[in-house]
Amino acid sequence: MKYSDKTTSFFHDVYEVVKLIPKGRVTSYGAIASFLGSRGSSRMVGWAMNACHTCTDYIPAHRVVNRNGLLTGRLHFETPETMQSLLEDEGVVVHNHAVVDFERLHWDPATELL
């Protein structure tokens, strides 16, 4: 990984956290951003996901949704249905591009990663 630069450490941390998301669970951009210390940096989490395509490591970006549980990032996958398919394959029920029982499946790193 070429993210040794301190300026890109945020991206690296995002990848680390996303890779730690348990199967069948989901989290939000804001939760990750908040866990990394910057609540308002939620956009950077999504930006990191956009850059995950260039990263050699596999990033389960499908487990990261917005605060409403909506699969906003689905259009950035290879196909718009990839994200939902991956989630459903892990046991997450997705309906109308949104995670069902999002609050129950939500995985907050600041709370559950301890």
Added chain:
DNA sequence: AGTCTGACTAGTA
């Protein structure tokens, strides 16, 4: 080097 944009969120009207 300045400006715009973006897979977001919280606050205010």
Added chain:
DNA sequence: CTACTAGCCAGAC
């Protein structure tokens, strides 16, 4: 309840 605004920070032009 919905709509709009501001803040956030790195990358692309």
